Amino acid sequence: MAKLPLADWHPGLSVDCVIFGFHNGALKVLLLQMQGMDKWALPGGFVRKAEDVDEAAVRVLEERTGLKEIFLEQYRLFGQAGRSTTEHARVLHQNGWLDEEDLAWFQQRFVSAGYYALVEYSKVSAPRADYFSSACEWWPLERLPDLMLDHSSLLDAALAALRLHLNHKPVGLSLLPEQFTMPELQQLYEAILGKSLDRRNFQRRMLGYGILCRTGERRRGGAHKAPWLYEFEEEAYEQALQSGLGSTW
Amino acid sequence: MAKLPLADWHPGLSVDCVIFGFHNGALKVLLLQMQGMDKWALPGGFVRKAEDVDEAAVRVLEERTGLKEIFLEQYRLFGQAGRSTTEHARVLHQNGWLDEEDLAWFQQRFVSAGYYALVEYSKVSAPRADYFSSACEWWPLERLPDLMLDHSSLLDAALAALRLHLNHKPVGLSLLPEQFTMPELQQLYEAILGKSLDRRNFQRRMLGYGILCRTGERRRGGAHKAPWLYEFEEEAYEQALQSGLGSTW
DNA sequence: GCAAAAGTGTTAATGGTACACCCATGA
DNA sequence: TCATGGGTGTACCATTAACACTTTTGC
Structure with missing residues (x-):
């Protein structure tokens, strides 16, 4: 993802996916560990200018899980002015993961579309980390690690949406x-x-x-x-x- | 709104509000008639870089209805790549409502956060049109006029969200x-x-x-x-x- | 007084709750 | 054979659905 042709991407817009799986009687979510930080993050990505936001979410899903046909539901846009801090980008930059040009991109104010996805746990044999993360793992809902930015509230809201949809979605x-x-x-x-x-x-x-x-x-x-x-x-x-x-x- | 200091606004991001009222036994929504077009539109606006998306929606609400304390719920981001056409901006430009600089702004690709609002009909004595519209009126749900862009689906989705929330929101x-x-x-x-x-x-x-x-x-x-x-x-x-x-x- | 709308009551059916009971399996 | 989990049945209770009946109001 480094060396983004910035003109191709929709500015200040990202997607974040709460990927739910079910294993051994527990709900789990797929999380990424950020390079050089002890915090974890929801899988996410940016949106191409020529791309539906839904398509961006599908892309992220496929990149992490290898699956294409996934139940995916967008439940809300997260648009607090102060939700995206620059701290994370700074750390990535210091450790050499981001050059100057991309740093500016990461330091914009971002709003993020929240998606939740429901996947068949056993089909995700090997979740894959992305460029900025060092691990990609399932975490049970009851014992979650520290999440970066507002990802905790994204996750809580996803669970609330899932509950609300329980009688109306497959x-x-x-x-x-x-x-x-x-x-x-x-x-x-x-x-x-x-x-x-x-x-x-x-x-x-x-x-x-x-x-x-x-x-x-x-x-x-x-x-x-x-x-x-x-x-x-x-x-x-x-x-x-x-x-x-x-x-x- | 003409002569936007463009650097202050979040690029490619708007809010649209489905404002519901209830009068004479019927649900109604507040719509704007676009200058020089026969199509109508949902009240909407842009988002300042330093502003919560929710705040932008509150601002739009207040500008149209004069009300500050309104029940407001964001239900979804609308992010189809082809949802914002340039036709509307072209018409506004031809009729002198938009200068060159603002035209470019309007011709970006936009994603829009959909909000629905619930207002007490009688408190909205005089709904006010915005700069780009010539009228602001209540329309009953059963007989809606032609709406621009994808505003019909925004409206349908708002009603669906309202139904889903009926047992959980006031x-x-x-x-x-x-x-x-x-x-x-x-x-x-x-x-x-x-x-x-x-x-x-x-x-x-x-x-x-x-x-x-x-x-x-x-x-x-x-x-x-x-x-x-x-x-x-x-x-x-x-x-x-x-x-x-x-x-x- | 009549039509139409509002308030109250009754009954049967439905569905939920809380159980008791039996069956299958591995240790 | 025992503990444990899975399958089936039942009796009771609350809620819902579908009604009848009475009351109020303007014409």
């Missing part, structure tokens, strides 16, 4: 592998909602929506009774989401 | 006058949801939330039985919105 479909068990689906809901649900009622309710299909197979190898494997019935799922899964009005 | 409080009747509140909900609700069940459900206070007065002058007047109990309202009015999980 959250389960996007985060879970093709086949999954009912307990796994429940753990996912519990992780997103931040509270525990009744096992039996959850099952009945979910099956009541008519969006799940029992494959007939069970998940063997667990320590206890083998649970059934399910798949989503995609057409019925889409249909049900139109009006919202638990909507009241 | 929608009634913001759109209705201090005192209102139950039928008025119901009409508001029906207008937002786009469907009719049962009168009696609506009333019971609303009263069940414990967020309304019957003043003891009735609205006289109507053609029929005089309905009670209510006010919101603001503390209880805020409280109830925390968990969502009709949330299921």
